[in-house]
Amino acid sequence: MTSRSFTFLVNPNSGGGTAPKVVLPLARRLREAGAEVEVSYTSSAAVVPDLVKVAAAAGRVVVSVGGDGMLSSVAGAVVDAGGELAVIPAGRGNDFARMLEVPSDEDAQVALLLGGKPTPVDLLSVSMPGRPAVLVAGSVYAGVDARAAEIVDRSHWLPNRLQYPIASIRALGTYRPAALTVEIDGRRTEHRAANVVIANSRFYGKGMDIAPDARIDDGVLDVVVIEAAGRVDLIRSLPKVYDGAHVALAAVKVLRGTRVTVSGRYDGTAAPVPVGADGESLGDLPATGEQPLTVEIRPGAVKVLR
Structure with missing residues (x-):
């Protein structure tokens, strides 16, 4: 049984609408492994900070499910909330997930979420x-x-x-x-x-x-x-x-x-x-x-x- 818990933030429009299809089996597999999982769907960057703040306060790993634009909005909010981030690619480009070498195989993604180590990663501040x-x-x-x-x-x-x-x-x-x-x-x-x-x-x-x-x-x-x-x-x-x-x-x-x-x-x-x-x-x-x-x-x- 795992003690890790997750909040999935899913952009339902990412990848032509494929993101929900990606997250549902992952959430099921994680729950079967004993993890607590919440799933929130949003295509509005404006609501992301509040969702992330609640998740981080509860000690949950915030999982960005979508493309690079979704990831950037989530990553900034995770920094502000002092939380931890995971990335599941489900957009058109998925270039930062490619840089992170996030696997595309479902079994490997489950293993990453359950056993991955929180590792410091650089971001860009843009004005x-x-x-x-x-x-x-x-x-x-x-x-x-x-x-x-x-x-x-x-x-x-x-x-x-x-x-x-x-x-x-x-x-x-x-x-x-x-x-x-x-x-x-x-x-x-x-x-x-x-x-x-x-x-x-x-x-x-x-x-x-x-x-x-x-x-x-x-x-x-x-x-x-x-x-x-x-x-x-x-x-x-x-x-x-x-x-x-x-x-x-x-x-x-x-x-x-x-x-x-x-x-x-x-x-x-x-x-x-x-x-x-x-x-x-x-x-x-x-x-x-x-x-x-x-x-x-x-x-x-x-x-x-x-």
């Missing part, structure tokens, strides 16, 4: 002008990949495995270079770029190995800047992102630090550059000269069963 800071698990990005994420959100009619590749090609087909100012630990650089990614996890975009050397327990951010290139060249190089080979390209710069700021606008038109984090939109990148997007590492911010 935008006019809005409170939020904690993010995987990565923050500005440019063509944020545009691709917007397209994914409107592509539910496509098979899950095709959503990210097709969205990436569509975003690259209409992309414009952006004039970006990037500052890392006080060192400022200027770029004419297609995209900048501030990564805690090496994976995003459903398995793209965007930051191959990133670690979730090293207290450092990996900043990947993809300099501007022709649309055809960018589309041709897209497959390299899936195995990390893109970092060897001359147009790709990988920088590291603990505090990163980014600002800028699209070339010529001064149109705003979209910003995203773990599949969720954060709005528009501040213009250079304004208070910038700021991302800081929070070393060992949350304890995750691993």
